[in-house]
Amino acid sequence: xxxxxxxxxxxxxREGLREANLNDGIKPVLAIIVVGDRQDNLVYVxxxxxxxxxxxxxxxxxxxxxxIGKQDLLxxxxxxxxxxxxxxxxxxxxLPDELEKEKEEILGAIKIEKDVDGFTPANxxxxxxxxxxxxxxxxxxxxxxxxxxxxxxxxxxxxxxxxSFDVVVPLATILLKRQxxxxxxPCYQDGLAGKADILMVEKGAPRIIREADIQGxxxxxxxxxxxxxxxxxxxxxxxxxxxxxxxxxxxPGGLGPVLIAKLCENVSxxxxxxxxxx
Amino acid sequence: xxxxxxxxxxxxxREGLREANLNDGIKPVLAIIVVGDRQDNLVYVxxxxxxxxxxxxxxxxxxxxxxIGKQDLLxxxxxxxxxxxxxxxxxxxxLPDELEKEKEEILGAIKIEKDVDGFTPANxxxxxxxxxxxxxxxxxxxxxxxxxxxxxxxxxxxxxxxxSFDVVVPLATILLKRQxxxxxxPCYQDGLAGKADILMVEKGAPRIIREADIQGxxxxxxxxxxxxxxxxxxxxxxxxxxxxxxxxxxxPGGLGPVLIAKLCENVSxxxxxxxxxx
Numbered sequence: 429x430x431x432x433x434x435x436x437x438x439x440x441x442r443e444g445l446r447e448a449n450l451n452d453g454i455k456p457v458l459a460i461i462v463v464g465d466r467q468d469n470l471v472y473v474x475x476x477x478x479x480x481x482x483x484x485x486x487x488x489x490x491x492x493x494x495x496i497g498k499q500d501l502l503x504x505x506x507x508x509x510x511x512x513x514x515x516x517x518x519x520x521x522x523l524p525d526e527l528e529k530e531k532e533e534i535l536g537a538i539k540i541e542k543d544v545d546g547f548t549p550a551n552x553x554x555x556x557x558x559x560x561x562x563x564x565x566x567x568x569x570x571x572x573x574x575x576x577x578x579x580x581x582x583x584x585x586x587x588x589x590x591x592s593f594d595v596v597v598p599l600a601t602i603l604l605k606r607q608x609x610x611x612x613x614p615c616y617q618d619g620l621a622g623k624a625d626i627l628m629v630e631k632g633a634p635r636i637i638r639e640a641d642i643q644g645x646x647x648x649x650x651x652x653x654x655x656x657x658x659x660x661x662x663x664x665x666x667x668x669x670x671x672x673x674x675x676x677x678x679x680p681g682g683l684g685p686v687l688i689a690k691l692c693e694n695v696s697x698x699x700x701x702x703x704x705x706x
Numbered sequence: 707x708x709x710x711x712x713x714x715x716x717x718x719x720r721e722g723l724r725e726a727n728l729n730d731g732i733k734p735v736l737a738i739i740v741v742g743d744r745q746d747n748l749v750y751v752x753x754x755x756x757x758x759x760x761x762x763x764x765x766x767x768x769x770x771x772x773x774i775g776k777q778d779l780l781x782x783x784x785x786x787x788x789x790x791x792x793x794x795x796x797x798x799x800x801l802p803d804e805l806e807k808e809k810e811e812i813l814g815a816i817k818i819e820k821d822v823d824g825f826t827p828a829n830x831x832x833x834x835x836x837x838x839x840x841x842x843x844x845x846x847x848x849x850x851x852x853x854x855x856x857x858x859x860x861x862x863x864x865x866x867x868x869x870s871f872d873v874v875v876p877l878a879t880i881l882l883k884r885q886x887x888x889x890x891x892p893c894y895q896d897g898l899a900g901k902a903d904i905l906m907v908e909k910g911a912p913r914i915i916r917e918a919d920i921q922g923x924x925x926x927x928x929x930x931x932x933x934x935x936x937x938x939x940x941x942x943x944x945x946x947x948x949x950x951x952x953x954x955x956x957x958p959g960g961l962g963p964v965l966i967a968k969l970c971e972n973v974s975x976x977x978x979x980x981x982x983x984x
């Protein structure tokens with residue numbers, strides 16, 4: 429399979445944004461709220477901070493203690509909603525267990541105009557109606573790759589495996605609204621890689637998709653993420669599929685970087701909106 | 707095909723609700739907001755009012771003029787949000803053209819705890835996440851019929867045709883969250899009725915599905931609604947399919963009555979919630 433470099437796509441997107449922001453004199457401001465000190469959360473937010481800096485923006489980190497109560501967290505969000513200098517607000521997930529249970533209410537407190545993750549229930553819900561102000565960056569990243577590989581999706585058999593609110597449901601909704609059929613499976617199952625022209629696998633198992641599973645020349649977007657023996661992998665056994673036809677967005681170096689570039693796009697758009705430029 | 711009586715299912719549901727409400731001393735109060743005087747809207751809201759009365763509840767009709775501005779409509783909604791005597795709020799759609807463009811914002815003003823139509827963007831969005839407080843009655847009505855015909859959906863090929871925020875997207879999301887695969891088509895196309903065990907057709911064309919299209923013994927839920935020569939019909943040519951195997955929820959007398967019974971269920975649940983009984 430031809431391996432698609434998510435890193436290169438991300439770089440292209442970010443360069444375009446940096447130039448446009450520079451030309452328009454836009455310096456987007458993203459506030460990232462992190463509750464507690466989970467190491468993986470801290471790693472991800474540093475990547476986001478770096479990416480936002482690369483497009484001429486800045487990040488305001490709001491680090492809150494692990495044991496913060498819901499009301500205090502809601503107050504912190506409301507302050508950022510009210511602060512005109514803040515263009516976008518991102519609440520890093522997962523939250524500590526107690527708050528995670530009330531995630532929907534907490535996400536719902538973010539003003540939809542600043543919801544650059546597209547995670548507020550209202551933006552998620554609007555997607556199937558008259559349109560969301562912001563759409564989940566993971567779903568946008570999948571679309572970016574699909575549209576680059578296939579300028580037209582006419583007649584393509586599209587299969588999505590997973591059931592998440594941030595990848596599968598928004599991606600399926602967007603494709604359906606664009607008038608393309610799409611088949612949804614809650615989890616990857618044997619045979620799917622042989623049936624699809626475009627296969628996006630979020631939920632599966634580490635490295636289960638191998639050469640023998642692939643027929644024709646599908647585009648496979650791997651949206652899984654697992655740690656195995658100290659390194660990261662996805663649902664596709666990358667080494668085994670090199671001889672197959674088609675395209676692979678692999679893990680690592682695939683969806684992750686594109687997702688963060690899409691966040692930069694959302695943040696830049698939020699900044700223009702906040703300055704009345706859209 | 708065996709014709710399923712939506713009228714009879716609706717009656718069963720309403721009788722169960724009436725008894726439960728009587729036993730628990732619950733008299734649910736539904737506020738219905740109607741903007742303008744579209745005849746079809748007025749017909750539908752009278753049916754809803756009658757159904758709510760049949761389960762021991764009452765309806766407060768809020769009739770607003772066609773040319774009401776958005777702010778005044780939002781104020782009317784906010785008054786109902788604040789009124790503790792009102793358990794559920796339903797905004798009859800479609801709105802007049804000018805307001806219809808701002809439908810998402812207007813629906814979003816309804817408190818999610820009173821959103822018995824499940825139409826607020828936030829309840830729609832929560833469905834793919836940690837769960838909606840209320841789900842669209844049309845999607846619930848489809849599920850009611852599916853679950854009555856098939857106690858298990860294991861191994862069933864499910865196809866949904868349409869792209870609406872109130873039927874297809876929520877139904878697909880619920881089925882996926884229940885871990886069943888589902889195939890989505892933006893519109894009915896030739897051959898679908900021959901491929902599905904369960905086929906829900908919202909978007910198609912009047913009476914296009916005929917006996918020759920049906921293979922095996924599918925359950926077909928007709929969620930289309932058209933006026934032809936002075937009478938209503940759906941996507942299925944009912945007279946032509948009597949000799950086929952399977953089950954048909956027809957139009958008229960199918961989804962419509964079940965949908966209103968599901969509204970009564972949502973209104974009764976809102977009333978219990980409002981009284982601290984859930």
